[in-house]
Structure formats: structure tokens, C-alpha cells
Amino acid sequence: MTATPHRPHDGVFDVAVIGGGIVGAAIARDLSGYDLAVALLEARDDVGDGTSKANTAILHTGFDAKPGTLESELVARGCRLLGAYAEATGIPVERTGAILVAWTGEELEALPGLKEKAEANGYERCRIVGPDEVYRDLPDLGEGALGGLTVPDEAIICTWTTNLALATDAQQRGATLLLRHAVTGIDERDEATTLHTAAGDVRARWVVNAAGLGADHVDRLFGHDRFTVTPRRGELFVFDKLARPLANKIILPVPSSRGKGVLIAPTVYGNVMLGPTAEDLTDRTATATSEEGFDFLLAKGARLMPRLLAEEVTAGYAGLRAAIDHPDYLIETEPQQRYVLVGGIRSTGLTAGMAIAEHVRGLLADAGLAMRARETLPEPPRMPNIGEASPRPYQDAGLIARDPAYGTLTCFCERVTEGEIRDACHAAVPARNLDGLRRRTRAMNGRCQGFYCGAAVAALYERHHTHDGCHHHSGDDR
Amino acid sequence: MTHQPPLTTPDVLVIGAGPAGLTAAADLAPGQAGTVLVVDREPAAGGVPRHSDHTGYGLRDLRRVLSGPAYARRLVDRAAAAGAEIRTRTTVTGWSGADTVEVTSPEGRYRIRARAIVLATGARERPRTARRIPGDRPEGVLTTGQLQNLVHLHHRPVGRRAVIVGGELVSWSAALTLREAGCTPALMISEHPKAESYAAFNAAGRTALRVPVATRTRVTRIIGKNRCEAVEIEHLDTGRRRTVACDTVVFTGDWIPDHELARAAGLTLDPGTLGPLTDTALRTSSPGVYAAGNLLHPVDTADIAALDGRHVAEQVRRHLSGEREPAEGVPLIADAPFRWIAPQILRPGDPAPPHGRLLLWTDTFVRFPRITVRQDSGTVTTRRLPWPAAPGRAFRIPSAVLNGVSPTGGPVHIGVQ
Ligand SMILES: Cc1cc2nc3c(=O)[nH]c(=O)nc-3n(C[C@H](O)[C@H](O)[C@H](O)COP(=O)(O)OP(=O)(O)OC[C@H]3O[C@@H](n4cnc5c(N)ncnc54)[C@H](O)[C@@H]3O)c2cc1C
Ligand SMILES: Cc1cc2nc3c(=O)[nH]c(=O)nc-3n(C[C@H](O)[C@H](O)[C@H](O)COP(=O)(O)OP(=O)(O)OC[C@H]3O[C@@H](n4cnc5c(N)ncnc54)[C@H](O)[C@@H]3O)c2cc1C
Numbered sequence: 001m002t003a004t005p006h007r008p009h010d011g012v013f014d015v016a017v018i019g020g021g022i023v024g025a026a027i028a029r030d031l032s033g034y035d036l037a038v039a040l041l042e043a044r045d046d047v048g049d050g051t052s053k054a055n056t057a058i059l060h061t062g063f064d065a066k067p068g069t070l071e072s073e074l075v076a077r078g079c080r081l082l083g084a085y086a087e088a089t090g091i092p093v094e095r096t097g098a099i100l101v102a103w104t105g106e107e108l109e110a111l112p113g114l115k116e117k118a119e120a121n122g123y124e125r126c127r128i129v130g131p132d133e134v135y136r137d138l139p140d141l142g143e144g145a146l147g148g149l150t151v152p153d154e155a156i157i158c159t160w161t162t163n164l165a166l167a168t169d170a171q172q173r174g175a176t177l178l179l180r181h182a183v184t185g186i187d188e189r190d191e192a193t194t195l196h197t198a199a200g201d202v203r204a205r206w207v208v209n210a211a212g213l214g215a216d217h218v219d220r221l222f223g224h225d226r227f228t229v230t231p232r233r234g235e236l237f238v239f240d241k242l243a244r245p246l247a248n249k250i251i252l253p254v255p256s257s258r259g260k261g262v263l264i265a266p267t268v269y270g271n272v273m274l275g276p277t278a279e280d281l282t283d284r285t286a287t288a289t290s291e292e293g294f295d296f297l298l299a300k301g302a303r304l305m306p307r308l309l310a311e312e313v314t315a316g317y318a319g320l321r322a323a324i325d326h327p328d329y330l331i332e333t334e335p336q337q338r339y340v341l342v343g344g345i346r347s348t349g350l351t352a353g354m355a356i357a358e359h360v361r362g363l364l365a366d367a368g369l370a371m372r373a374r375e376t377l378p379e380p381p382r383m384p385n386i387g388e389a390s391p392r393p394y395q396d397a398g399l400i401a402r403d404p405a406y407g408t409l410t411c412f413c414e415r416v417t418e419g420e421i422r423d424a425c426h427a428a429v430p431a432r433n434l435d436g437l438r439r440r441t442r443a444m445n446g447r448c449q450g451f452y453c454g455a456a457v458a459a460l461y462e463r464h465h466t467h468d469g470c471h472h473h474s475g476d477d478r
Numbered sequence: 479m480t481h482q483p484p485l486t487t488p489d490v491l492v493i494g495a496g497p498a499g500l501t502a503a504a505d506l507a508p509g510q511a512g513t514v515l516v517v518d519r520e521p522a523a524g525g526v527p528r529h530s531d532h533t534g535y536g537l538r539d540l541r542r543v544l545s546g547p548a549y550a551r552r553l554v555d556r557a558a559a560a561g562a563e564i565r566t567r568t569t570v571t572g573w574s575g576a577d578t579v580e581v582t583s584p585e586g587r588y589r590i591r592a593r594a595i596v597l598a599t600g601a602r603e604r605p606r607t608a609r610r611i612p613g614d615r616p617e618g619v620l621t622t623g624q625l626q627n628l629v630h631l632h633h634r635p636v637g638r639r640a641v642i643v644g645g646e647l648v649s650w651s652a653a654l655t656l657r658e659a660g661c662t663p664a665l666m667i668s669e670h671p672k673a674e675s676y677a678a679f680n681a682a683g684r685t686a687l688r689v690p691v692a693t694r695t696r697v698t699r700i701i702g703k704n705r706c707e708a709v710e711i712e713h714l715d716t717g718r719r720r721t722v723a724c725d726t727v728v729f730t731g732d733w734i735p736d737h738e739l740a741r742a743a744g745l746t747l748d749p750g751t752l753g754p755l756t757d758t759a760l761r762t763s764s765p766g767v768y769a770a771g772n773l774l775h776p777v778d779t780a781d782i783a784a785l786d787g788r789h790v791a792e793q794v795r796r797h798l799s800g801e802r803e804p805a806e807g808v809p810l811i812a813d814a815p816f817r818w819i820a821p822q823i824l825r826p827g828d829p830a831p832p833h834g835r836l837l838l839w840t841d842t843f844v845r846f847p848r849i850t851v852r853q854d855s856g857t858v859t860t861r862r863l864p865w866p867a868a869p870g871r872a873f874r875i876p877s878a879v880l881n882g883v884s885p886t887g888g889p890v891h892i893g894v895q
Contacts, residue, residue: 237610242741289612291698298610312734315607317615394571397483397587404584409569412519415582434617449605451623452520455632 012192013039013176015364016204018183018218020047022159022353023345024210025166030357031364032173034371039202040167040175041195043182043214046436047429048163050212052350053439054287054319056236056265056276059083059093059155060351063118063126064255069328070359072121075348078355082162083155085354089165089380091158092268092387098154098250099134101145103303107254108146114254115149125152140246140307154250158268159350160439161383166353168381168428173374177429178202183211186221188337206338206369208360213284213322215343222339227330231284231320232346234276235293237301240447241270243311251304260347262300264308268387269414269442271314274301280323289316314447321346331359335367381428384420386442393417410460411453413446418460425464437461483580484588488515488563490794491579491592493570493739496525497780498771499598500553501539501787503562506794514562515590517581519569523557524550525600526623527780531630532654538781538833539788547630549780573743576764594794597754597762597769598787599736601776603648606700606729613700616707618726622652625728629659637725641709642666642689643697646731646870648777653687656728663687665722667695667711670869672843700727731870733776743767750818750839751775757807757823758831758877759793760786768794775820775837778872782833789832804828808853808885813893815842816873826885835874838892840867848895851879858882858890867894 017028020042028040044050059082062075086093102108111128118126127150134148135141171177178199185196186207195202209218216229244266253261265273277293294316301309324330324344329352332341340363342356349356365371385392393399393406394415400407405419424431424440431437434444434457443457444450450457489512492499499516500523507514522528527535530546537543540552558564568583570590578591603621618637620628628634636659642649645668653663666689692711698719699710708721735753746763748755753774754762762769770790771783807825812818817839821831844867851858859879867873875892883890 242738285703288614288699291612294610294612312604312608313610316610316612394569394582395587400582400584400586407582407584407586408567409519409582412569415569415571417582447608448602448623449607449621451602451605451621452627454620454624455627455634458628458634459632 011037011203013037013202013204014369015039015206015208016041016195016202017208017210018195019210019212019214020167020177020179021050021052021210021212021349022048022163022166023212023342023349023356024208025163025170026353026357027208027210027342027360028175029166029170029173030354030361032170032175033377034373036371038170038175039178039204040170041178041181041183041197041202043180045179045432047167047177047179048160048439049435051319051322052159052163054317055159055350056263056273057157057159057267057350058250058265059157060348061123061151061153062121062348062351063123063151064114065121065348066327067117067120070331071329071348071352074329074352074355074359076122077358078352081354081358082157082351085165085380086157086162089169090383090385091161091165092385092389093155093157094266094268094387094389095153095155096249096266098151098252099137100149100151100252100254101134101141102147102254103144105146110254111147111149118151126150137249138247138251140305141251142304142306151252156250156266156268157350158387161386162350162353164429164440165381165383171428172378172381179432183218183221193338206340206364208340208342210342212345213320215322215341219341219343222334222337224341227324227326227343229284229343230323231281231286232323233279233281233286233293233318233320235289235297235318236273236275236316237294237297237313238267238315239272239274239308240312240314243272243308244270246305246308247272262297262304264304268389269445270388272308274308276319281320284320287318287320289318293318312447315445329356331356331363333363333367338367340364384423384440386440393420410456411443411446413448413453414442416441416443421457421460422464425461425466430466431461432465434458434461482589484586486515486588486590488513488590488592489798490514490594490596491590492516492596492598493579494518494525494598494600494771495520495523495554495564495566496598496600496771496783497527497539497553498783498787499525499596500557501784502596502598502770502791502794503564504553504557504560505788505791507557507560507562509795515592516557516562516564517568517570517590518564518566521567523554523564523566529626529630530651531626532651535780539784540781553784570739573739576743577766593766594797595767596790596794597740597767597773598771599739599773601733601735601772603730604732604734606727608734609729609732611697611700613710614702616700616702616705618702618706619700620726620728622648622655622728622730625652626655629655635659636661637706638662639664639724640726640728641722641724642728642730644668644730644732644870645670645691649730649870650687652728652730653689656726657687661726663689664724665690665692667692667697669694669696669714670843733772735773735776737773740769740773748818748820748822750812751820753820755823756821757804757825758821758828759804759825760790760821760832761793761804766797775872778837782837782872785833789829793829805885808883808887809889810836811889811891812838813891815840815844815894816892817841819892824880824883824885824890830877834877836877836879836892838867838873838875840869840873840894843868844894849875849879850893850895851883852891852893853883854888860895
């Protein structure tokens, strides 16, 4: 197996975090703020290549969470933490607000209850509005809306940049990023736990399992049998940017027992998305989209906003939520094993990630891991802006004057410049394949999907990418 | 707000240096006292023919047959020799006024204001995602545009065994390119019923290329985690499905104009072509803004785009010399099986459309088309044409069929029997 460019890891880490999604990256970053040697192990050749890359990217207020649960607490806190972190690092966020729309009498009657629930969750700013106000904010909504509940603080965010910022920050604070390190076995000893991976063993005194869809498998390696992850597929359509004026707010359905339901939301890249579906599967790699899923979404879309369906679809994708048979996040410590399970982070982990990290740090401290906050920490990384709400490099005259590579557009649809592609190849956590490049720059994510730019982007990538021993092609070692 | 980026003010701005834009510029530049500026976002001018490295270009405009790249070079040279300025790597990113655009280039960010603007931004193929085809998202799924870019401009490998989706002219272009790149076009699939629907060129093409064609068939799924492994296809009549192994899938045809700028300007679009609505003088709904080429008719051959360019040049000259407001006109409407017609407005006093032809797109094959022109519940004319109307390529009819139309009457319907 290939070597990695990172610090040798034959020593013993204080903490090994398994899983380089939002949750694992947030935990690794948080712990690296203390005098701990931290390793972040990720099975794939990039961070954020699992559930964290394919969600609806909403920064939830947590207004509709089940009051009193750990999830409700961590979502509300995570929303504030990530909001502030986004400002510090430049993760694209847009404070669009949401309207939860009632289409039936029954749904209308549910609104006051939802408002009370929001208040029980500490969120006081919901308002019940009539159809006039709904249509004033959303003139292109389909006919027949009876009323709504406004949630002024729901926001949209860039999930890719969030994951990258957290991982980059962790690394800059001294954590060791171990890509292509799928944990396949463990050995518990008194002094340390050995994690077996195809890329070599990693030893650590404490282990945090944040393996998302794989968390139950890892948990079994520790000898537990307490839960099973059910991959709950969510399929989505992303519509062309030209559709963005149709939906300047998040349009939420009234939640049902099946989950949050199908929504229409703007994206920070200037698109509009429709989805997700919710379908329980058994195959944890089944991230394909399906005919049934598409038909379902189109039927929903035809009701919610018929005009949207006349726009072109830019992308369709599916993400898998790590659903479990337990009504709350399953975060548990096994002090005698020096092990923490972070499981069942279903559909709110993007928002809650940083709060989960704080919570896990508290659990580790309670369980006896001694740690002291480091006196000086590097500044959080300043991430490249790939959102539409603030100026992008192609719009920045001063930047182009200093470096014409930012004036050379390579991906026309998404207006990605040569400078940004170059930078993504040389970043602290660099793109290791074209998909990684897409997530860092948006290149090839646009309406032409590579008709014009695909070959040019690939050529630029070939020229710039760092040969650090990691493979080019997206891989999955699990 | 912050200060405005610097301003450049040519007389005429042509956006897009493909056959349409370059031909317009070559025609306008010599007679034009001021300047004609052509901008293109690509590193080199020439448009799509630049990366379409096979013969078949230039018949109707240059009256010779050239390869795409040779044709592109010739058009670039002519425009430059005529005195037009061509700026490449220069992308129009938006409008800051009805006559002013914003651009980004390595030289900087600036604005261009012109007395006349010609939009010639071309058309592209709908990729798999826009066709809403489910399945995995592996590598190896391309459009012809991307395939030809890869092979001809970047000399990169493609796979070994390809399925071509679509039975248009461009689909055969894709087959040629695949062959050249050492990739076997294993199957071409088309939703149309008969091999005839591809008409003469394709019969020849089929023999030369020996690509098996599955008709009345559509793609229902893409299979493969990292690299494409197969596609699932369905016969439209029997509903029978099967998978075809391939490491490459090329989605060809199914065009959409690059209308982002047209939409951003708020130009009225034609619901059929999705390009700007134009009259036979190629005026858009915004005074001083013209359009030409595949932006108007997605898609026709390069020489037809070039003839649009020549046509629009004359109209731009008239505009610059202070032409009066155009008269009210009548809309031209394509009846089924036609999907669209271009241009879409006939005004009294206006010239015939480019090349004296109306362009249409048919959804079904009609071997012996009899064109009917109807207005106000009467038939204006019927005309037998000696060439078939075939899906997958533009159908041209002489604009003389409109001779009896009343410019003050109701909408004109164009159909086929
Ligand atoms: C359709 C959909 C919509 C959603 N919408 C939202 C939303 O709007 N807002 C929101 O806040 N949340 C949303 N979510 C939820 C959010 O995406 C997830 O909660 C979050 O991404 C979970 O992050 P994670 O780090 O737990 O998991 P992941 O991102 O899956 O990370 C786990 C990582 O562990 C790695 N791994 C697994 N097994 C091993 C092993 N044995 N060894 C090493 N590494 C391993 C995997 O490769 C993976 O990278 C949505 C989810 C979906 C599917
Ligand atoms: C694969 C393929 C094979 C073909 N084979 C043949 C053939 O054999 N024979 C034939 O006659 N025709 C062929 N055609 C059709 C022919 O290429 C087109 O008809 C012709 O190129 C259309 O010319 P155009 O000027 O309208 O647009 P294009 O050639 O598409 O040029 C449009 C130009 O506008 C530029 N542009 C767009 N937006 C902007 C912006 N915002 N700012 C700056 N620049 C912009 C683009 O970069 C592009 O260079 C083929 C087409 C394809 C795709």
C-alpha cells in the first residue's frame, strides 16, 4: 500500500479519530486545541468523501428537533458554533431563512405545535403566516399553499468547505491526517489500542469512532453489539443557476414521521436543489440515484414549484444517512476500553459537528483523558471562497492584477479560474483526484458537466497535483 | 459602491468567436470606421470546430470542405485580416447595462460598452445529468464536446468500449473520434424508430464505421462505481431491459443553446429553441442586441452558423447607420411534429432570413414532407420538398413559403403533411 506524506505514526497517539467526515474532522480539530497527539484516520483518499459530501447543506437552527434530546441540544449549539466558524474561515454561508409551508388542513393545524416545539428547543423566532405572506416571499411556489411557519435563521452552507476547513485546521494544529487508512481490525492492550489498516498499524491510547455509515462495524471490532446502521438514501436534484431567483429561501415541508421530507432550497453556489428522498437500504455503498427516486422528486416538485421543473437539471446525486434504531444520537464512552462511540449522526451532523466535538471532548475528559488547552494555536485557515454571496476570484480585479491566473477562467459555467485549481492542488489538504478538485473549486460541477472544461480541468490537474503517494482515482478501501 | 471597472468602447462587440461570431466580425470590420471587438472565453478562437477534427466544414460559406480545425483557423485569419480585434481567454460574465457587459480575462476585469452587440455563444449538448438519467456517477461519462476536447486538444486517452447515446449527426462525429482514440463504439442507441431517421449521411456513416444501432431504445441507468462498467437500456416498445458493458458512454446531441447571457439580459426567449426570440433580421428583444449561430438554432452545421454571421453583419451596419424602429410583425409558429422554428418573427420590410431558409427541428421522420403555411384559418401555401425531415438535424425550408403571408395578420403556423 502507498505511503502517506504525513508524520510517521509508529509512535502512540493520544487519540485516534476514525472517520474524516464532518464529525470526525471536527473532533480531531477540537482535540488538537489541547496538548494531545491526534490522528485522523480516513478510509478513502480524501476527507469528506462519505455522507458529508452529499447532503442538503442546511445549517439548521434545530427548531424542529425533538426537545430534550442530545441531538436537539447539539444541533442548536452546533448552529452557532459553525456559524461563527464559517465567518472566521470563509466557509460560504447564506442566511436565507426558511418557510415551512402547509399544503393541507392537517398540516396547517400542525403549525402551532411546531412553533411551540421550536420554543421548547429555545428557538423563539418562528412566526405563523398566512398564504399571502408565503406567496409574497415565494411568488413562484405552486398553487394551494394554506399558510406557513417562518424560520428566519435557517441558513445554507457549503458542506465541502466545512469539512475541508475542519480537517485543514486539525492538521495545522498538529493532528496527523491518515488517508487511505481503513480500520479493519483492532487490538486492545493496556497501554494502547492498535488499529489495523491496510496502510499499516496505528496505535493510540484513546479511540473515537466517528465512522459514519461504518460506525457499527467499528463498534463491533471493539466487541460491542449495540446498533446497526441502516443506510437511508436521500436523492436530490440540483437545478441550473438560472433557477435561483425562483427560490431565495429554504422551502420546508411539514415534517412527518418519515423524516424531514422533500424541500426546495437554494445552494450557496447559486443553484436550487430539490430533495431529498428517504429510503432505507441495506447496501452502504448504494449512492446511485434511481428511477423511482427521480420520479418521486419530479412529482413532488410539480406540486411544490411547477416552474422549477422547466429549468435544466445540473446534477442528481444521492447521499446515505446513517440511520439507527435509536431515537437520538448514540454517543457513548467506554472508559475501560478508552473508547468513544459517536454513532447515528443521521441528518443533522453537518450542523451539529462542532458541538458534537465539544461534547466528545467533555466525555473524554470525564473518562480520564488528561488534557490542557494549548496556549497558542494557529489561526483558523482562511478557505477559498466558492460561494456566490461574496466576491469570487474571477470578480476580484486586485487579485487578478497580482496574479493573472485568477483572471483565466477554466470552468466557464462555474467560473472557476486556473489560479483556484492550482491552489486546490497545492492546498494544505490537497485535491487527490478530480472529485476532490470539484469539492474544492466547483470545477466541472456546472451545467455543461465538462463539455467545455472537462479536458482542460483534467490537464491542469495533471500539471499541478502533488504526487504525494495517494492514488488519483477515488477509492474506497472498506 | 466600489469603483467601476475600466471601460472599453468598440462600435461592435461580438461575444463568441465561433463560426457565427467570426464571420460577422470579418464582414463588419472592413466597412466599420470604429472597431469590432470579438471576445471568447476559450484560449483560442474558432469555437467548436477547433476541437472537431474531421472533415465536413465550410461547404456553404467558404464553398469548400475542410477539417474543423482548418476551418476554424481560416475564419480566425479572415476576421483578423479584416481588422477585427479578437481577445481570447476573455469571458463575458454579466451585464452592467443594456449595452454594457462585464468581462474577466488575465489582463483584468473590465467592462465593454458597444453600440451594437452580437451574441454568438453557440450551443452545447445536454449532459447525462440534464437528461435526468439515474444510476452511479462513475468516470467515463462524456458529451461529444468533452470527448473531442479530450482527444483532439488534449490528446488524452478515453476508454476501450463505448456506448453512444443519440442518433444525430454529431453522434457519428463522436463515433469517428472514438475510433481515432482507439475506443470501440460498441453500440449507438436512438429513441427513433427506424434507421432511416438518420437519413443518407448516416447510412454511409454506418457502413464506414460499422456501429450497431439500437433503435427505439433509451438509457435507463448508468452502472459502475469508479469507472463506468455498463449502461442499462430499455426498448421503448417492449419495455425489455438489458445491460450493455462499456467503460465509456457518450451523450450526444440533445442541444441547448448557451443562453446564460441572453437570459441574464432579460431577452425574450423562444420556448422552442430556448435561444433568444429573433426576427429575420436577427434582432433580439433588446435594441442593438443581435444574435447569430447555434444560440438561435440548436443545432445546425457550422457553415449555417457562419451564414448567420454574414447576415447579421448587414443588419448591424443598418443599425449603426441609424435604422428606424422595426415594424410590428407576425409570429412564426412551428406545429408538431416540429419542435421549433428559427427565426420566429416576420416583420414587413425586413430581409429574408439568413441563407433564405427557415430552420426547423422535427421529432418524427417525414420522408416526403409537404410543408403547409397557415394564417388566420386559411392556408397560405403548401410546398413539397425533395428532402426528408429527419430527427437529429435541422430541417431547412425556403423562406419563400412565407411570401403570401400578411404582415398584419395573425400568427403564421408552419406544419407538415
Ligand atoms: C440526503 C442528506 C441530507 C442531509 N442534509 C443535512 C442538512 O441539511 N444539514 C445537516 O446538518 N446535515 C444534513 N445531513 C446529515 C449530514 O450530512 C451527516 O450527519 C454528516 O455528514 C455526518 O458526518 P459524519 O462525519 O458522521 O459521517 P461521514 O461524512 O460519512 O464520515 C464518516 C467517514 O468515516 C469513514 N470511515 C468509515 N468506516 C471507516 C473505517 N473503518 N476506517 C476509517 N474510516 C472509515 C468514511 O469513509 C467517511 O469518510 C444530510 C444527510 C443526507 C444523506
Ligand atoms: C462534436 C461536434 C461535431 C460537429 N461536427 C460538425 C461538422 O462536421 N460539420 C459542421 O458543419 N458542423 C459541425 N458541428 C456543428 C458546428 O460546430 C456548429 O454549428 C458551429 O460551431 C456553431 O457555431 P457558433 O458560432 O454558433 O458557435 P460555437 O462554435 O459554439 O462558438 C461559440 C463560442 O462562444 C464562446 N462563448 C460562449 N459564451 C461566452 C461568454 N460568456 N464569453 C465569451 N465567449 C463565450 C465559446 O467559447 C465558443 O467559442 C459539430 C458540432 C459538435 C459539437
